[in-house]
Amino acid sequence: MRKVGILMGSDSDLPVIRKSTDMLEFLEVPFEVHVYSAHRTPEEAISFAKNAKENGFGVIIAAAGMAAHLAGVIAANTTLPVIGIPCKSKNLDGIDALLSTVQMPPGIPVATVGIDGGVNAALLSAEIIAVSDEALAARLMAKRKADTENVLKKDAEVSAMFNK
């Protein structure tokens, strides 16, 4: 199975990345994690992107906050799908990173998830890998079913509280 590359602009983004790694571990999807910054270590970030396909990656998640250029720089240097996670920071609550990540020019796409959306980034990356992996597709389906059953259970509990 191809790996998911997980990049973050700073180790201060780790709490968001943990959500992704936890979900990928649950889904039994292999991954590799690095701190590469578009601004502080641009050469390492670009080198990772350029070599990612031949190094066995199938998709890359890039998380960054503030002027979040990491996902865009990675996408500019590979044709692997890139998923951007805008991370919340204290001054602008993540709106800065959201706009920096989502507003890519035509030709260099970044699939942007919500602010601090580590879970959805992991699920989306797994769905991309699952296009050519039926066993993983089945694990994703099983998770969807369990999530649905959980919501139906909550509906039954809330209905019992209010709908006499």
Ligand code: RP5
């Ligand atoms: C971004 O700047 C990082 O992704 C992080 O979210 C933010 C702040 O970085 P630190 O100052 O915490 O290293 O590049």
